[in-house]
Amino acid sequence: MNEPRTLDEIEAAMALNVPFGDWRYINDRSVLFYTRRLELLVRRLPEVEPLLAAWNAASPEARYPVLGDTVLRATLNAALGGLENGVQDLPLERYRAVFEDARRLLAEGRREAPTERGASRRLRVGDAAHHPWVWCDEREEDVWAQGFRQLFDQEKSRSLLRTPDEASLGVLRGAVALLEDVLPQVSRSVLDHAYLIGVTDVLNRRDWDNPKRRFSYDSFTTFTIPGALFLSMGMLRNPYKAAESLLHESLHLKLHDVQHTHAILKRGYNSDRSPVIRSLWNRWHPEATNEWPACRSLAAMHVYVHLALYAERLARDPERIQAVHGPLNGYDPVLQKRRSLERAYFLGGALRRECWEELGIGGQRMVDWMMGLLNELGAGHLPQDGNAHLFLDLYEREAKDFNVLLEGLREMPEAVSAERGQGLRRAVSEMLRDELGVAVRIAATLGDATASASLREQAERISTSRLSEVTDAELPRFLNSTRGTVASLLRAVPAERLVGMREVQSEKPLSELVREMVVTSGTQLNDMAAARFQPRHAAPPG
Incomplete structure (x- = not known):
């Protein structure tokens, strides 16, 4: 009989599994994916060929920040999709400006994100190359800024981008340090997929100094803004909660990258026609339904599996962690672990019962892999109908x-x-x-x-x-x-x-x-x- 794996071994399985965990493997696949998209674009827009040549000639270190740039990815997707579908009045001049600037950066070997260059201040959450940068709203309004603001505005999030103050930026950096302390392998893996953090606040700027202001959300990511995650100022008050949100949204970005090159969902999947799973812990209301299609249920399960390990690590050594990272201030890791385990286990069982045919072979294997991790983390005793x-x-x-x-x-x-x-x-x-x-x-x-x-x-x-x-x-x-x-x-x-x-x-x-x-x-x-x-x-x- 095999000995139970240690938490370190379970964390390694989460961070290094191929194809669902290993950031190096996923990044290699992403390079192939975007290279192929560039090749397809060149066929329809030949003037982009110099970008493809610079792309292929660049070192991995120079290509990494350009490959991950939110505006470049979104522009490439929009240009290729628009040209293939015969969309009229495409902003081709803006596309060309973005592609030419990216080509120049790659040719010069400058290891920086194109969108970050125009910021009046470089705000980062750490010194490593895989650490994301933080949006600074005081900046040059170049094509990169215009592109990013347009992507954000299209989400209609009822919020504004803002530059975090020093205290909030300190909490964000503390959240990264906390993640790297308690989940060193997982944090290295997931942060590699988060290139940009946008901090947001309420629409009325006059309320920004009101500590009791209400935020319309805690955090979000979306397929249409690749490589970027957004945290409300309300999340930047407690480093433990900020770390949870950062881990949560970075995992969504990681799954987005996996989906580019693996059959996570069935061919022709349509979320509007998918069977739904009711998230019993959420209250239904028109703007945030608690009935989730297969894609959202799988993404949520992916997050909860990792949050269970995060909470377990906090619960194992709270005295040492608080001595280094400050008091928990009401954050209850024991409760968070239980909730994460129960929710992930519930979603895994419901995906198998209700949505199995909506998943591709990759998605089905991913659910099986995560259910195995949940059993090792202690969810195996839970009854499937124990809701x-x-x-x-x-x-x-x-x-x-x-x-x-x-x-x-x-x-x-x-x-x-x-x-x-x-x-x-x-x-x-x-x-x-x-x-x-x-x-x-x-x-x-x-x-x-x-x-x-x-x-x-x-x-x-x-x-x-x-x-x-x-x-x-x-x-x-x-x-x-x-x-x-x-x-x-x-x-x-x-x-x-x-x-x-x-x-x-x-x-x-x-x-x-x-x-x-x-x-x-x-x-x-x-x-x-x-x-x-x-x-x-x-x-x-x-």
């Missing part, structure tokens, strides 16, 4: 939506706000009593008489009149406190017991009681949100 803890993640995260409800009430006229506030407190009271009632039933089934009695007493104390004495500032804390009591009870129960034990009265598995509770509460929160926007005195239906 109760995933619903609990959603249950706890919904407090954010509740804060949004309160913000909306404060923006209303005082009289309307008071009326809606009473209605909201009544709805919250009913919802929390129902949730505590479910927790009482689960505790009784588990034979925990003490917890059952305590929960029943807490439910009896909740009333609309009591909540009317709670201020708007205290209401979220009250909700979180009550939900925390319920979640603490349920999280302490192993997933296999929630699946295997049934309530005598209803004959339902305890996991089903958890699911019903969270779904019902989510519906109630949606109803509260809808009521907030209703006219004060609605007209009768016509």
Whole structure:
């Protein structure tokens, strides 16, 4: 019988696997991919041939920053795609300017990213060649800057690019140092695919100094902006969270590069026609659906597998890590590991059941490879249908939506706000009593008489009149406190017991009681949100 692999050995498997991990192999394949695209472009745009010649003659060290440049990649893709598809009015002069500038850099052997050259300051997260550079918004508005801004604006991200201040840049550099400390092999591998970091902020520049401003996202990457990842300023407050986001988005960029040359998805794959997997830990809303097609589910699984190892490493030696990198400040590696393992294992099983035919042979082998890693990291004991803890993640995260409800009430006229506030407190009271009632039933089934009695007493104390004495500032804390009591009870129960034990009265598995509770509460929160926007005195239906 083989001995279990150490964490170092598991990390090496993640970082050096061919074809899914080894950055050298993936980069070699990317060079072949883009060389082929340049050759195809030359057939349609012969004046690009000098760029191809300089490309082939350049050393790997000189070619690396040019190959990875976001604007060059995007321009090459746009030019080739537009010419092959007969698109009219292509900006060929801008394309030619980009290609000629890239040719000159390669011919001169200058080891720098073309888009970075125009920045008024060189901002980098480290000194190594594979360390990404950071966008500086104070810069020369050359074709490279114009190209990058156009790519960013097309995303309609409801945010602005900005130059990070020294404190934020320090957090970002600290995040890289943290990754290289706890995951030296993985960080070397993934950062090789992240060429550029764009830091973003809210649309209203006057709010940039407001520490309570709300961001529309934490971070993102997209196929249409190759080699670049974007982090909101909200992510640059805690190096542990910043490191997680940097790892997360760099892994997406790595997978993008793998997809260029391997059959990860089936031929003719269309995300709009793919079966979907519901990410149970996310709440559905129109701008961020929790129903993911095969491509997004695979990408998320890829991230969660690596985040599980990141959290495991933090949890193994927290004293030493905090002595070097500062306090965790609320970042809980034990909780993050559990969440990452459960989510990755859930997605892997769902991909096999629901989306297997949507994957190419490379994608199927990738899922099998990652499921093996998950088993080594401790996910092998999880039941495939043990999704109760995933619903609990959603249950706890919904407090954010509740804060949004309160913000909306404060923006209303005082009289309307008071009326809606009473209605909201009544709805919250009913919802929390129902949730505590479910927790009482689960505790009784588990034979925990003490917890059952305590929960029943807490439910009896909740009333609309009591909540009317709670201020708007205290209401979220009250909700979180009550939900925390319920979640603490349920999280302490192993997933296999929630699946295997049934309530005598209803004959339902305890996991089903958890699911019903969270779904019902989510519906109630949606109803509260809808009521907030209703006219004060609605007209009768016509």
